Each structure stands twice: as structure tokens, then as C-alpha cells.
Amino acid sequence: MHIDYLRVSVTDRCNLRCIYCHCLDDCDFIDRREILRFEEIRRIVRLFAECGIRKVRLTGGEPLIRRDVIELIRGLAAVSNIEDLALTTNGVLLEQMAEQLKAAGLMRVNVSLDSVQRENYKRITGFDLLGKVMTGIRKAIEVGLSPVRINAIILRGVNELDVGSLAELSMEMPVAVRFIEYCPTHKGAVPEEFFVPNSQVRRSIEDRFGRLAAAVVPNSNGPAVYFKIRGGAGSVGFISGRTKVFCQSCNRLRLTSDGKVMPCLYSANSYDLKGLIRGGAGDEQILALLKKIIVEKRGYTRLNSFTEEFSMRNVGG
Numbered sequence: 001m002h003i004d005y006l007r008v009s010v011t012d013r014c015n016l017r018c019i020y021c022h023c024l025d026d027c028d029f030i031d032r033r034e035i036l037r038f039e040e041i042r043r044i045v046r047l048f049a050e051c052g053i054r055k056v057r058l059t060g061g062e063p064l065i066r067r068d069v070i071e072l073i074r075g076l077a078a079v080s081n082i083e084d085l086a087l088t089t090n091g092v093l094l095e096q097m098a099e100q101l102k103a104a105g106l107m108r109v110n111v112s113l114d115s116v117q118r119e120n121y122k123r124i125t126g127f128d129l130l131g132k133v134m135t136g137i138r139k140a141i142e143v144g145l146s147p148v149r150i151n152a153i154i155l156r157g158v159n160e161l162d163v164g165s166l167a168e169l170s171m172e173m174p175v176a177v178r179f180i181e182y183c184p185t186h187k188g189a190v191p192e193e194f195f196v197p198n199s200q201v202r203r204s205i206e207d208r209f210g211r212l213a214a215a216v217v218p219n220s221n222g223p224a225v226y227f228k229i230r231g232g233a234g235s236v237g238f239i240s241g242r243t244k245v246f247c248q249s250c251n252r253l254r255l256t257s258d259g260k261v262m263p264c265l266y267s268a269n270s271y272d273l274k275g276l277i278r279g280g281a282g283d284e285q286i287l288a289l290l291k292k293i294i295v296e297k298r299g300y301t302r303l304n305s306f307t308e309e310f311s312m313r314n315v316g317g
């Protein structure tokens, strides 16, 4: 597998408190001094680009609350050989930032949205901000951050009844609505019984809208499988990381907000790039490590090293 995709968590902080993502007592943010600085992120991305990385996605935490994220995007857009620069956001700040993001060189956004019912959105995220997110999605489409994707996690007893209205967004808007299976993490507050497999999500969409037809969508070389609802402007997709294993076709590496490279979300091993950089390592030494990580990643399966002991906010969802 050609490893060409780097996901970068730019902060572990967030402006929402989603029930499955945040520890309930709101405990353990990383000391700000340990978070990678912009010039460090830019250097790492430049060196990764020398090793074949072509796509970069910023995530977190909430990347749009990081001060001067626009400046970071401008810097990354200028790195040679980075062909695709994307961002994953909860969409709360998207309306006010979409134009600047586009002008800085961001190409596209994924917006996380688990309900389009106001009360349920508030229950899941802790904030009454659904209206802002919907306006943000429309603004992103308007300024051409394309394609816009909407990512939803469905949990039993929490938002199972929202599947239809989420899928329906793809009828009216040119968006891909993707259902992502919940991954267990030790810091998640969601017990096993809440897990809903994508087979069930798909069944409930087909019960309501009829049989889904396979679809081809732009930039869709990841683990998502796409379909169209008859007559829809957009598509629906399924990322079934829990019920299907796609290690053999996984092309992504992750850089945590505190500067560690992880070959996989579930890697028990990580590589401390920040330590190397702040210890004064030169480009050659860092490049040697990045090449070693890429070789390791090519042979990676969950059997090599596996842990659920991670925080999604730090690793970057």
C-alpha cells in the first residue's frame, strides 16, 4: 500500500463536549507547551512530503479553535507536493471562517454531525448549536470547500432515530453523509451496548428510502463505501472500522497534537517526533525515522500492536 495520507491533530481542546469523545469530568488536557507549534507541524509535513505524503487532514480536538489556524493552513498549502489539504470540524465556527479557510488554501471539509434534531444535538454535544452548524455547512458549500462530507456516529438509544433525517441531508444538498462505526477507546464514555453496526444503519436507510445504489464520489479512495439514495443530490457512505478490518488498504498515518506519529489509530507503538525536533535533530535524522515508520506501516495489521488506550481528541478522530 502506498502511504500518502497524514492526519494531524492540531489541538486536543474542543468547543463541544460530545458524550462519546470527552471524559465526563473533563480532566486531562495536554499542557500547552507539549502541543506542537506551527513551525514544528510545518516542518514535519514538509519532511513527510519528501517521503511520499500527498494528502494532509487537520483535525483534533477542534482545529478551528486553534488560534491562527488560518496561518497554519496557509503555510501547509505552500508545502511542495501536498496535493490535498482538508480539515475535519464540528462546524460551529465554519460560517465565520469558511471564506478565510478557502482563501488560505484549504480544499475541503468534513463536518461531524450526529443529529439534525435540535434537542438531540444538544444532548449529544452539550451545546444548543445545531443552527450554527447547519449554516456553516451551507457556507462551506457556497465558498467551494468541495466536496463537503458530513460524518455521523450512531449510538443505540442516543441517535438511532436520527439516521433517516441525517441521510436525508444528502437528498437536498450535494454532500456525502457518512456513517462511521463507533470505536471503543478507554476515555470514551460509551459502553459496549451502545454500539450500532453499519449493517443496521444501512437497513434503516433502505427501509425509509428504498434500495441504495452504489455510487462513485470524488476523493473516495479511503475506507468509505458510497451509495446514492434515489433522486438525491449527494450520497451516503459507510465507514465500518469495527465490523470490517481494512488494514491492508489503509494509507494513513497520524500525528498527535503532542507530536507523536502513530502508524494506526490502534497502535500501541508511537514515535516521539517532538522529542527529536526539540532535541535539535536535523532533517536527515528525522527523515530516517519517517521512512522507518512508513515501512512499518506497510506491514501493519491490528495483530502487530493493538490498544484501545487512547484519547480520540489527542490522536485526532
Ligand code: SAM
Residues within 6 Å of the ligand: 014, 020, 021, 059, 060, 061, 062, 063, 088, 089, 090, 091, 110, 111, 112, 113, 151, 152, 153, 180, 181, 182, 183, 184, 185, 188, 312, 313, 316, 317
Ligand atoms: N472536532 C472535530 C470534529 O468534531 O469533527 C475533529 C475531531 S473529532 C474527534 C473527529 C471525529 O471523530 C468526529 O466525527 C467524532 O464523531 C469522531 N469520534 C470521536 N470519538 C470517536 C470514537 N470513539 N469512535 C469513532 N469516531 C469518533
